[in-house]
Amino acid sequence: MRTVDDTDRRILLAMTENPRATLVSLAQTLGLSRNTVQARLTALEASPALQGYDRRLHAASLGYPLTVFMETQVDQPKLEHVIAQLREIPEVVQVHGLSGLNDILVRCVCRDTDDLYRISKLVLGCEGVIRTDTSLAMGELIPFRLAPVLERDLAG
Numbered sequence: 001m002r003t004v005d006d007t008d009r010r011i012l013l014a015m016t017e018n019p020r021a022t023l024v025s026l027a028q029t030l031g032l033s034r035n036t037v038q039a040r041l042t043a044l045e046a047s048p049a050l051q052g053y054d055r056r057l058h059a060a061s062l063g064y065p066l067t068v069f070m071e072t073q074v075d076q077p078k079l080e081h082v083i084a085q086l087r088e089i090p091e092v093v094q095v096h097g098l099s100g101l102n103d104i105l106v107r108c109v110c111r112d113t114d115d116l117y118r119i120s121k122l123v124l125g126c127e128g129v130i131r132t133d134t135s136l137a138m139g140e141l142i143p144f145r146l147a148p149v150l151e152r153d154l155a156g
Contacts, residue, residue: 002047007032009150011040012049016147019056055144059093064109067137068116070123071102078128079103085126091119102133 004012010030015021023041027034044050059067074082086092086106094107106123110116116136123132 002043002049004044004049006154007036008040008044008049009154011037012044013147013150013154016150059109062109064091064111066110066112066116067140068108068110068119068134069137070106070108070120070132070134071098072104072106072123072132073101073130074103075128075130076103082126082128085128086123089119089122091115092123106132 011026011032014026014029018025021029023034023037026032027037030037041050059065072082082104083095086095089108091108091110092106093109096105096107097103098105108116108119108123110119116134120132120134123129
């Protein structure tokens with residue numbers, strides 16, 4: 001995996017502050033050439049450093065105001081099969097592997113409680129899922145952010 005350097009961090013911070021900035025304006029703001037900014041962005045886009053634009057979409061504005069987290073236990077030999085099945089459920093927006101009592105954390109978006117019930121049945125119906133413990137997100141208190149980490153690393 002490509003590791004970002006200070007120039008990359010500066011570009012990423014500038015993009016965080018103004019996501020619609022052009023290459024020319026980024027270059028001017030950062031005191032870099034347009035070619036440098038373009039080459040750096042191309043490299044970042046080819047790596048896992050820059051993720052898809054859908055991460056910026058707000059689920060509630062798309063008609064999915066409920067976010068739930070399902071701590072899920074799975075039959076370990078069937079883990080890959082469970083992941084493949086979860087990938088087929090559109091409302092499953094993210095899955096993390098865990099250490100501890102539960103094996104995966106499944107993040108889902110739902111239209112309402114009836115939709116949550118339907119989605120829960122789909123997750124529990126996946127071959128290899130043993131049990132889930134579902135928590136409804138009451139609100140996002142600190143939105144996903146990496147700018148403070150980038151700022152700290154630039155200062156350090």
